[in-house]
Amino acid sequence: MSSIPAAADVLDPEVEVLPLPDVAARLDQPVTRVHQALRDHHLLALRRGGVLAVPADFLVDAEVVKGLPGTITVLHDAGFTPDEMLRWLFTADESLPGRPIDALRGNRGREVKRRAQALAF
Template identity: 50%
Template sequence: MPTDWLTLPDLVALTGEPLGRIRRLLDDKHLVASRRDGTVKVPAAFLMDGHPLPALRGTIIVLEDGGFTDDEVIDWLLEPEESIGVAPIAALRAGRKSEVRRVAQALA
């Protein structure tokens, strides 16, 4: 799934939060980032209305507890998932958190 990527300065501008708060959101798994083209970036799809998607944190934790790396978490969230019918991030944005988490737990 093609996505726009946001750098940390982009996130500061978009959310209105200071850089320290953005880093805390990453540390606390409200967001997950990856180094792309030498820069730490977050997929824009992980935010809604200037805030991290609320359903994202639990899904990230389930996947990471199952051994997924940050890059693998991002890839899984962005790629179409046959058992869901769409990319997991699209399902999360549509309010299908329970379904996404069930599939994530099965993989983890």
């Protein structure tokens, strides 16, 4: 079985993260499904304090934020590393305005994906 991809902790320490077992509980899925979502580039994880975790902003209620998996796929296909993807999602973009993750959470996924696709060129 392939290893679980993880970024370094490139986010501000104030960004809340959830250990993988907590993510699984919130999604009401076994932790192995979370592992698979990470391998399939539907979620991103980072190592904080030696623990594999997912940013809490990636979840809304009991679901992954709509549009996040597609955005991660676009960034991955553009050659972004997990570190670069996390930085991009959590860095303010004046043209949105705000952070791409906030735009995704605000149901503005098309705008975010358009910007991600433009980065590939």
